[in-house]
Amino acid sequence: MMPQQEIEMILARHLASYLAMPIFLVDPAGTVVFYNEPAETILGRRFSETGPLSLEEWSTAFVPRDELGRPLAPDDLPLVVALRDRCPAHSTFWIRGLDGGTHHIEVTAFPLIGEAGRYQGAVALFWDIDPGTRT
Amino acid sequence: MRARLWGTRGSLAAPGPDTARYGGNTSCVQVTGSDGTELVLDAGSGVRLLGAALPSTLRRVDILITHLHMDHILGLGFFGPLRNPGLEAHIWGPASATQDLHARLTRYLSPPLFPVRLRDLEAKVSLHEVPCGDFSLGEFRISAALVCHPDPTVGYRVTGPGGTLAYLPDHEPALGARPFPLAPEWTSGHGLASGADVLIHDTQYTEEEYAQRVGWGHSSVPHTFAFARLARVRTLVPFHHDPSHADADLDAIYARAVATLHPTFAVQPAREGATFEFA
Numbered sequence: 001m002m003p004q005q006e007i008e009m010i011l012a013r014h015l016a017s018y019l020a021m022p023i024f025l026v027d028p029a030g031t032v033v034f035y036n037e038p039a040e041t042i043l044g045r046r047f048s049e050t051g052p053l054s055l056e057e058w059s060t061a062f063v064p065r066d067e068l069g070r071p072l073a074p075d076d077l078p079l080v081v082a083l084r085d086r087c088p089a090h091s092t093f094w095i096r097g098l099d100g101g102t103h104h105i106e107v108t109a110f111p112l113i114g115e116a117g118r119y120q121g122a123v124a125l126f127w128d129i130d131p132g133t134r135t
Numbered sequence: 136m137r138a139r140l141w142g143t144r145g146s147l148a149a150p151g152p153d154t155a156r157y158g159g160n161t162s163c164v165q166v167t168g169s170d171g172t173e174l175v176l177d178a179g180s181g182v183r184l185l186g187a188a189l190p191s192t193l194r195r196v197d198i199l200i201t202h203l204h205m206d207h208i209l210g211l212g213f214f215g216p217l218r219n220p221g222l223e224a225h226i227w228g229p230a231s232a233t234q235d236l237h238a239r240l241t242r243y244l245s246p247p248l249f250p251v252r253l254r255d256l257e258a259k260v261s262l263h264e265v266p267c268g269d270f271s272l273g274e275f276r277i278s279a280a281l282v283c284h285p286d287p288t289v290g291y292r293v294t295g296p297g298g299t300l301a302y303l304p305d306h307e308p309a310l311g312a313r314p315f316p317l318a319p320e321w322t323s324g325h326g327l328a329s330g331a332d333v334l335i336h337d338t339q340y341t342e343e344e345y346a347q348r349v350g351w352g353h354s355s356v357p358h359t360f361a362f363a364r365l366a367r368v369r370t371l372v373p374f375h376h377d378p379s380h381a382d383a384d385l386d387a388i389y390a391r392a393v394a395t396l397h398p399t400f401a402v403q404p405a406r407e408g409a410t411f412e413f414a
Contacts, residue, residue, distance in 0.1 A: 001319060002318075002320040003320065004280075004319060004321075004322065004324075004326035004329075005320055006281070007280070007282060007323055008281075010283070010321055011283065011311065013321060014310070014311030015311070017311070018311065114281075115229075115230065115231065115232045115281075115287060116230065116264070
């Protein structure tokens, strides 16, 4: 059995499940431990199908590319920056969902830091900024 | 290892003939080790009588506070052993994001709310903030973890040679969970309660009352039973009775719950004076 998540992560998941904004939750090791239904639409796969994704998996599986179509290094992704530097990060780029569809997205990521500096992971919020460009 | 309930009521003391059997004092549980270790879980109004029952020869007591709402600390100023200069008292409890435990506790233990300051107590008092990882007190291993309740609140898991007691007197694990319960790893408090021999758990409301009080930090009877089932406990002790629930109400609530929810564990609604032996 997996160990219980910390309360901050549990409450973040509950909040994400009520919001219409796509949200990713990652633990301190970078593993995606949850993404909500709106995120499933962008990522092209239900969380119940993918299960948790390691940092290596999610940072490359969606083939992130910058505005000029150049591959983005995992270290440049906002969520990786938030995890690594424990500060907010924001960026606009393209991804390809697991269903093959491409999305122009804007991502804001921030670390989850509990009382007494307890580091719990990070959260990423996505905006599908050009839904019409989905291919 | 033995646990004794000195206060079972939630929110506000409710003394009187209608609450005499389940008790009117607010949260307080004594846990005594076979090596003489004395733990006090919360210092509601029940802690006054506990203090009077402890031997004057006691040299150390550890008071584990779940949170600083008044019904869990209002008895501190009336806990007689704190006036004993020969006693070492260790108080464990949560800080907040901006205030340490001392600052939070002295908001109550100082004028105008209370005439005696914390520093004026005769016992040698030490404060410790939780959660701080697992720690040992005498023969006991203690785990504390933040749980779902307004303001920083922890639950405790006390493991001794005879078994494990989980204590979550104020807890709303169902808040926001659709459906409830979710998987164990996504359920507040599960890590503390998992496999406990005795789970003392918030059961303040009936299902109908809970519907009007979502987010207040407490559990309904069905939610508590579902949590206990998920955690695979041996005995559930429904606790933190609502002050409006008289003895006859509690009799009816739990008779109905057992008949309709078919628990796979023993159910012993908390009564003041009840004891639990851990073999």
